[in-house]
Amino acid sequence: MTDCLFCKIVAGEIPCDKVYEDDDFLAFHDINPKAPVHVLLIPKFHLPTLADADEEDSAMLGSMMNTVRKVAEDLKLDVGYRLVINVREGGGQEVFHIHVHILGGKKLPF
Numbered sequence: 001m002t003d004c005l006f007c008k009i010v011a012g013e014i015p016c017d018k019v020y021e022d023d024d025f026l027a028f029h030d031i032n033p034k035a036p037v038h039v040l041l042i043p044k045f046h047l048p049t050l051a052d053a054d055e056e057d058s059a060m061l062g063s064m065m066n067t068v069r070k071v072a073e074d075l076k077l078d079v080g081y082r083l084v085i086n087v088r089e090g091g092g093q094e095v096f097h098i099h100v101h102i103l104g105g106k107k108l109p110f
């Protein structure tokens with residue numbers, strides 16, 4: 001997806017403040033953090049939204065949650081953290097490459 005911001009970050013065409021990378025996923029600090037720790041975890045392949053996933057994406061989605069846990073451990077978010085997945089315009093999604101927001105670093109308000 002040549003026009004996708006997060007694909008460009010995966011390709012190294014746009015820099016990011018990386019916190020984790022493996023063959024399938026990349027995690028980096030959000031450019032406009034909403035909490036003391038605000039990291040985005042993305043798969044390296046382009047899937048626009050969770051609503052576009054299907055049964056064949058089950059393994060990737062499960063693996064994404066396991067990767068969230070690893071990243072949260074690396075970031076020492078031991079007291080806890082919040083995950084947000086915005087889905088399509090109505091859910092507030094602005095970048096159409098599926099991603100999980102990992103928020104923490106303080107007691108988060110509801």
Ligand code: 5GP
Nearest residue numbers: 016028029030031032086092093094095096
């Ligand atoms: P969404 O609203 O799509 O769920 O979240 C997109 C997130 O990407 C926003 O929190 C926004 O701050 C972040 N973001 C947008 N552009 C960039 C960028 O170029 N670099 C980084 N690191 N984050 C970005």
Ligand code: ZN
Nearest residue numbers: 004007046097
């Ligand atoms: Zn993409």
